[in-house]
Amino acid sequence: MSDRSEHCAIKVSHVSKSYRLYDSSLDRLKEALHPFKKRYFRDFYALNDISFELPKGQAYGIIGFNGSGKSTLLKIICGVTKETSGKVEVQGKISALLELGAGFNPEFTGRENIYFSGVLAGISRADMKLRYDEIVAFADIGEFVEQPVKSYSSGMMMRLAFAVAVHVDPDILVIDEALAVGDARFRHKCMAKIRSFKDRCTILFVSHDMNAVLSFCDRAIWLDEGKMMAMGEPKEIAQLYMEASYEGTRQIIERQARFSGDRAGENPDSSINGENNSFEEIKSCNGKVDSFGLGNATIMSCTLLGENGKPKEHICCGEQVVLYFEMKIDDYIEHPIVGFAVSNHLGLMVFGFNNLIPGGRKLEPFHKGEQIEVKYAFLWPDVEPGSYVFTIAIADGVLDEHEHHHWIHDALVVNCFRDERMVGMFNIGKVDLQIEKDNRCPDGK
Amino acid sequence: MIVKLRGLVRAFIEFVVLLFQRRQVIWELAKRDVVQKYVGSRVGLLWTVIHPLSLIFIFWFVFGFGLKAQPVDDVPFSVWLTAGMAAWFAFSEILAESTIMIVANPHLIKKIRFPSQILPVVKIVSSFINHLIFLSLLIVLLLLYRVPITFFALQVIYYYFCLTMLALGISWLTSSVNVFVRDVGQFVQLFLQITFWATPIVWNLDIMPVKVQNILRLNPMCYVVNGYRQAFIYHEPFWLNLREGLHFWTITLFFLVLGALVFRRLKPHFPDIL
Helix, strand or coil: CHHHHHCEEEEEEEEEEEEEECCCHHHHHHHHHCCCCCCCCEEEEEEEEEEEEEECCCEEEEECCCCCCHHHHHHHHHCCCCCCEEEEEECCCEEEECCCCCCCCCCCEHHHHHHHHHHHCCCCHHHHHHHHHHHHHHHCCHHHHHCEHHHCCHHHHHHHHHHHHCCCCCCEEEEECHHHHCCHHHHHHHHHHHHHHCCCCEEEEECCCHHHHHHHCCEEEEEECCEEEEEECHHHHHHHHHHHHHHHHHHHHHHHHHHHCCCCCCCCCHHHHHHHHHCCCCHHHHHCCCEECCCCEEEEEEEEECCCCCECCEEECCCEEEEEEEEEECCCECCEEEEEEEECCCCCEEEEEECCCECECCCCCECCCCEEEEEEEEECCCECCEEEEEEEEEEEECCCCEEEEEEEEEEEEEEEECCCCCCCCECCCCCCCCCCCCCCCCCCC | CHHHHHHHHHHHHHHHHHHHHCHHHHHHHHHHHHHHHHCCCCCHHHHHHHHHHHHHHHHHHHHHHHCCCCCECCECHHHHHHHHHHHHHHHHHHHHHHHCHHHHCHHHHHHCCCCHHHHHHHHHHHHHHHHHHHHHHHHHHHHHCCCCCCHHHHHHHHHHHHHHHHHHHHHHHHHHHHHHCCHHHHHHHHHHHHHHHHCCCCCCHHHCCHHHHHHHCCCHHHHHHHHHHHHHHHCCCHHHHHHHHHHHHHHHHHHHHHHHHHHHHHHHHHHHHC
16 A cells, blocks of 8 residues: 555545635634634535545546636645645645746746746756756747746746746646647647656646647546546546536526527517427527528527437547438428538638538428428548537528528537547548668668 | 643744755745845835934934933943844834735745745845844944944844744734734734834833833833843843843743744635635
């Protein structure tokens, strides 16, 4: 047992943190000094009985919604706040990036703060001097290093804080979503740096970026409302987490749907709205979002289904999915075109389909009063991970000339993830790599 | 009781070890503290000299020149005054500024793991500059008025240690409570104003009736102020007033223990409140 704990960089046993909600700070003082420990507070559990061990040299990721206690847990591990009950054992020097510019004095220049952070981490001024150039080069904030930290942008603050945190020889690196404020270039620089730390350093990492957790953590921990929901392989945990977050969004959507009332201006015939209830409620998807059209048809609902026929919001590349939507026909449509397009987070249309392009077929006219169900079954292509938006539309005409009857711009948002790395927007799949060596080079025999 | 006492001793040893381990942090913070005070001002560190000088001049002008204060025990009033003022101002600077030190450094308390109990010690270190200037001023005056300087002057080290310990104990108490109730900072200012006049700094204890003297001697700073004069003016060893010394250390230990206990009890709450 003792042998095991020696290999642990961080051991968290049954840690709880209750924030005591006081009516005033005077109550807090009275209680802290009360000889008979009278209670003046109401309890709020930010963390509830968390236990895990982080072995030396491994990288763990913590995921969870906002307010799930991730940051509190990190703060306790770093010793900034104290746990209410339980025990945290840490072996080695922690360098933490908890919040922007942690420990920086805003009145002092970047240079002075670099030195002071070093001293706080137990590195003497002389030693810091040797690393100073490297830190400044990494932070890359130019002349600002001689300016008071209070004049920094949040990006610069983060750059400096990160640069210092990784240059003070930590045994354990704790990073709390801080990277989110950096621009893409610096974020990548940081990730590369963290990756290079993976061999010699234990890493604890909080992120919303599922792909970062997937690609580099050995294990993931999922926190929700202060409780540890699960711990295990990042892929499994990510799946669980995403399913839960889908559940969460669904609840929100349903709540919104209840309040949103009828769709404005789209359909003056209120009897249609009454029938809406028979459809699956996803009204919020099209309730206030970009939609337009002549109105002979109305798209009522739209869902992406997985293989098991259940709605899905998180998709693996290569997975079989079904895009399903229902329409109400309010007037005759002679040459229907139904289609969808999928755009990435930049708004670029990545792929799509309609019944008039090769692979589809011509449809019979739609008549008033009909209810149409449309299903597109396809394999999710091997695209880069991220969020994708479905646009769906019903039009009348031919490919080159048609009028839209209902077009919904952001009908559906899904998240795509993949566990292997790739380059670019599309993965090209199997590649035959051949490299020929030129034997005539001077060193060769 | 014994267990508690042992705990206290252990806590004290841990504190001393902590001071040693974090000596660089203390030093850097003290340097910042001095610089920060004068950052952006034109004459900068010169203010540390201007301040005590003008204070002594004002008191000398009002009491020595205006009210025609007589030389005390054959020593010019200004010398006698400066010896007392040096002790008092070291004490009041440490206490007044340590009290607000935790509130003034939220970035250290909230964002990183930081032993906040060393903050009053930082103040002791950074205020030493002012004290040195006061002492050099005193020495200049002693030389000017041809008051001999003897080995007894070295006792100032002991008395300085006395006043820092008293200030440290009270500072732990006031600085931690001040996080919860910000009025403490104001109260300390007022308290220092009052005790300045209640301590025999600008007036001689001997002019009071003996009964009043005995009451005024309860003030621990009375011991330190007299000690400074013993060292520089009367050339007496500190063991002459053993009883006052015992009294002083009883009060100081009381404040050190109380301050440490209260600080330790309140410390976990600091990051949540600031």
